[in-house]
Amino acid sequence: MTSPSPNVPDAGLLSRFAALVGPSYAVTDAEALTPYLKESRGLYHGTTPMLLKPGTVDEVAAILKLASETGTPIVPQGGNTGHVAGGMPREAGGDLMLSLERLTRIHAIDPTGNTLTCEAGCVLADIQRAADGVGRLFPLSLGSEGSARIGGLLSTNAGGTAVLAYGNMRQLCLGLQVVLPTGEIWNGLRRLKKDNTGYDLRDLFIGAEGTLGVITAAVLKLFPRPRGHQVAFTGLSSVEDALALFERAADRAGPALTGFELMPRIGVDFTSRHIPGVRDPLPSAHPWYALIDISTADSAEGAQALMLAILEEGHEAELVRDAVVAASDAQAQALWHMRESMSPAQKPEGGSIKHDLSVPVAAIPAFMAAADAAVLKAIPGARICAFGHMGDGNIHYNISQPVGADTQAFLARWREINAIVHAIALDLGGSISAEHGIGQLKRDELAEVRGGIEIALMQRIKAAFDPAGIMNPGKLLAMSSQA
Amino acid sequence: MTSPSPNVPDAGLLSRFAALVGPSYAVTDAEALTPYLKESRGLYHGTTPMLLKPGTVDEVAAILKLASETGTPIVPQGGNTGHVAGGMPREAGGDLMLSLERLTRIHAIDPTGNTLTCEAGCVLADIQRAADGVGRLFPLSLGSEGSARIGGLLSTNAGGTAVLAYGNMRQLCLGLQVVLPTGEIWNGLRRLKKDNTGYDLRDLFIGAEGTLGVITAAVLKLFPRPRGHQVAFTGLSSVEDALALFERAADRAGPALTGFELMPRIGVDFTSRHIPGVRDPLPSAHPWYALIDISTADSAEGAQALMLAILEEGHEAELVRDAVVAASDAQAQALWHMRESMSPAQKPEGGSIKHDLSVPVAAIPAFMAAADAAVLKAIPGARICAFGHMGDGNIHYNISQPVGADTQAFLARWREINAIVHAIALDLGGSISAEHGIGQLKRDELAEVRGGIEIALMQRIKAAFDPAGIMNPGKLLAMSSQA
Numbered sequence: 001m002t003s004p005s006p007n008v009p010d011a012g013l014l015s016r017f018a019a020l021v022g023p024s025y026a027v028t029d030a031e032a033l034t035p036y037l038k039e040s041r042g043l044y045h046g047t048t049p050m051l052l053k054p055g056t057v058d059e060v061a062a063i064l065k066l067a068s069e070t071g072t073p074i075v076p077q078g079g080n081t082g083h084v085a086g087g088m089p090r091e092a093g094g095d096l097m098l099s100l101e102r103l104t105r106i107h108a109i110d111p112t113g114n115t116l117t118c119e120a121g122c123v124l125a126d127i128q129r130a131a132d133g134v135g136r137l138f139p140l141s142l143g144s145e146g147s148a149r150i151g152g153l154l155s156t157n158a159g160g161t162a163v164l165a166y167g168n169m170r171q172l173c174l175g176l177q178v179v180l181p182t183g184e185i186w187n188g189l190r191r192l193k194k195d196n197t198g199y200d201l202r203d204l205f206i207g208a209e210g211t212l213g214v215i216t217a218a219v220l221k222l223f224p225r226p227r228g229h230q231v232a233f234t235g236l237s238s239v240e241d242a243l244a245l246f247e248r249a250a251d252r253a254g255p256a257l258t259g260f261e262l263m264p265r266i267g268v269d270f271t272s273r274h275i276p277g278v279r280d281p282l283p284s285a286h287p288w289y290a291l292i293d294i295s296t297a298d299s300a301e302g303a304q305a306l307m308l309a310i311l312e313e314g315h316e317a318e319l320v321r322d323a324v325v326a327a328s329d330a331q332a333q334a335l336w337h338m339r340e341s342m343s344p345a346q347k348p349e350g351g352s353i354k355h356d357l358s359v360p361v362a363a364i365p366a367f368m369a370a371a372d373a374a375v376l377k378a379i380p381g382a383r384i385c386a387f388g389h390m391g392d393g394n395i396h397y398n399i400s401q402p403v404g405a406d407t408q409a410f411l412a413r414w415r416e417i418n419a420i421v422h423a424i425a426l427d428l429g430g431s432i433s434a435e436h437g438i439g440q441l442k443r444d445e446l447a448e449v450r451g452g453i454e455i456a457l458m459q460r461i462k463a464a465f466d467p468a469g470i471m472n473p474g475k476l477l478a479m480s481s482q483a
Numbered sequence: 484m485t486s487p488s489p490n491v492p493d494a495g496l497l498s499r500f501a502a503l504v505g506p507s508y509a510v511t512d513a514e515a516l517t518p519y520l521k522e523s524r525g526l527y528h529g530t531t532p533m534l535l536k537p538g539t540v541d542e543v544a545a546i547l548k549l550a551s552e553t554g555t556p557i558v559p560q561g562g563n564t565g566h567v568a569g570g571m572p573r574e575a576g577g578d579l580m581l582s583l584e585r586l587t588r589i590h591a592i593d594p595t596g597n598t599l600t601c602e603a604g605c606v607l608a609d610i611q612r613a614a615d616g617v618g619r620l621f622p623l624s625l626g627s628e629g630s631a632r633i634g635g636l637l638s639t640n641a642g643g644t645a646v647l648a649y650g651n652m653r654q655l656c657l658g659l660q661v662v663l664p665t666g667e668i669w670n671g672l673r674r675l676k677k678d679n680t681g682y683d684l685r686d687l688f689i690g691a692e693g694t695l696g697v698i699t700a701a702v703l704k705l706f707p708r709p710r711g712h713q714v715a716f717t718g719l720s721s722v723e724d725a726l727a728l729f730e731r732a733a734d735r736a737g738p739a740l741t742g743f744e745l746m747p748r749i750g751v752d753f754t755s756r757h758i759p760g761v762r763d764p765l766p767s768a769h770p771w772y773a774l775i776d777i778s779t780a781d782s783a784e785g786a787q788a789l790m791l792a793i794l795e796e797g798h799e800a801e802l803v804r805d806a807v808v809a810a811s812d813a814q815a816q817a818l819w820h821m822r823e824s825m826s827p828a829q830k831p832e833g834g835s836i837k838h839d840l841s842v843p844v845a846a847i848p849a850f851m852a853a854a855d856a857a858v859l860k861a862i863p864g865a866r867i868c869a870f871g872h873m874g875d876g877n878i879h880y881n882i883s884q885p886v887g888a889d890t891q892a893f894l895a896r897w898r899e900i901n902a903i904v905h906a907i908a909l910d911l912g913g914s915i916s917a918e919h920g921i922g923q924l925k926r927d928e929l930a931e932v933r934g935g936i937e938i939a940l941m942q943r944i945k946a947a948f949d950p951a952g953i954m955n956p957g958k959l960l961a962m963s964s965q966a
Contacts, residue, residue: 112730112845157679168677184936191843193875194651194917196640196690197929198959199941203686207679224734247595251707254780255738297737298789306781360674362595392676434677446680453667458682460947476681
């Protein structure tokens, strides 16, 4: 007779957890669990004995208290749109899942103070709409905004397409409510722009991928809704030219430059081929493209004049080979849709080895040249589709398999290619994860590339906040002995 | 025979510390120590057996290593311009001081990536000039910028007059180098806009007031230098009208609104009376004033048009009673000089009880009304000179003594009045320290006003980073048993 591993909760313990939320919110049915266990890139296959759906912060607290007392691992999950398996339970473990999906109340909107206070299960698109409803902008925007939830976006410090002007999730949050692993509730739901009263607990929980506690509510920053908005799509000869154009645009537009997205020719090919409704906006082909997004507070004319000035200057400097300016909101959305389809458009082309890295902005051309050479040496015929947020130094350096190659054999080289590409980025002072985080995917690599003292400090923080080691074990940091 | 307290270093230990920096950089002479022991408000009188002036990060590391091994308390000091005695040694203790003043190298400026990497002893004004030299802006600006140093500004998460558009020091820093209490060096000097790789150590050291380690270098963000700049000074009837004008200005200007500073009539009286060169810019008196600062990236005309639009709209809405727009840089500087003289101008008027608090922006009128009533009830005849960064919700709620009152008797009520005013701010969801920090001045009050779990988490972080309790003891958190 074998007893279950100490970390796999037995039936008695499971029913104690279920009782905390009520039977209809404690899911054990395999079919009902399927969507929660599906990981975006199909690299991980987690299992769980139970998924809990608390409806209040007090229920979250009760769950974590019981988990700490019984040493039960808890994996919080938001909209399950992450790319590093940070919200996935482990394959063989008995991790309980905690979904935030019922915590969807908007507590308050203050258009004078420009804040919105909401629960962590709110979907990003709903928050954008709520802000719009009071004449304000919540600027965070990304492909999965229709399902990503605020708690997950905070826990991964999400980025997206408006970071250049507005910052990522860390910069868009003023206050948090967090349930600690012990079940205690930290109420830091402050609506203050300035508050210098001790250590910055807020930013410690943001980006911690649920390993230090569960974010249950947040105060988000709102902004005036810009009156002017212009989007242009430009054809360019090289990454060097894209960088030079970015510099000029940033200098001319300042904070009105709300997006500068780099795309390669192959990305335009892929999207035109596979994404319904997408077509190449320019009459002839160019090696590179930049999508330029301008927002101005005061007037529509201001944005128009600014965009024309940038394009004229770029044309005179022989940087812009051709350009089209969106003449309507629908056209602007179509250009953005092409950019946001860069990743999905790679799927029909076979396997894709992905990177989410950053380098200092000025180092992007050097990075691209070195990475391209190294990747093509390792995998001749590989189709490099590197695109991303040029103004943030953030490149999604994705590599589609050679035409006709074996997909599984190609994908088997994921770690090998990661190591090559990451080494080049690190050499240039870059990072192996710009906006997606660490999760399970890059956990071991993080420990390798970061100095011992940095990982040691993180482990000390983890031990100080979660002595029982129950919070999202196996993510971000290597597992402690308890978990 | 009595031995010195374990925390007061004996002569042998002092000479070991002195040997680490060389005799000319280990100061024990009372006269030479005087400027380092002078505290801006004269509320604290620290003593020290020795001040060390390391010239390299390795010397800082050697000092902290020896301090940790011997349990010697270390108080880091930047430009000694703080307002909460955070860089002052304790009165009776044997705290050694560590000045950053020799770490003044600028390592690199990257105008494309908009970063500047420098040592922590650099003076803010020198950094502003270095950025200007490559056509860029380092926006942090405050009254003491001629002596405040980068390390201190980071350790206090300094604010100042440009926070509205650019954020405070936390938002202006990309990377740090920190010497840990153990003498280990964390090299986090990253120049990346996006880097989601683990817990946010950077923001933990920023604002920690030197209690977790010594910041020795930083990567700062630069910005394009605005082409347009306009400053206006407006006369207003009430704080409510100031708030309404702020809302309109923020909506119209968006990120181009780089300053919105509230001043009371009495502040204009004080500055006109006591500060050479300052005169009331408007022909008749108004109860309140707002200084509006506009910066535009693209053109000087843009700023001009925007300022005129804001003032016209404010006039039509009967918010702006009178206004003057600076016609030259010199006039703009004169208006800012009046604003920055609000605090020094109170000195000749006798004792001043000060507050640096924040509330949600929309709550400023309610705060002012309640605080004024409570203060005048407690001290009839008190002259309230409340001014500050309205757009940040940050009010320097200063109270000058009644005319003819006894200064010492008035100042003896500092804590009593603080308690009254802070309670009103906290009731409105505010903070007892918006930008100056906690230091010694507000340490005990912080522990009172914050929930136990918040202080407990901070203490756990402190213990995890500084087990020997040597770093700036008695600041921010109550002293641990070791220190």
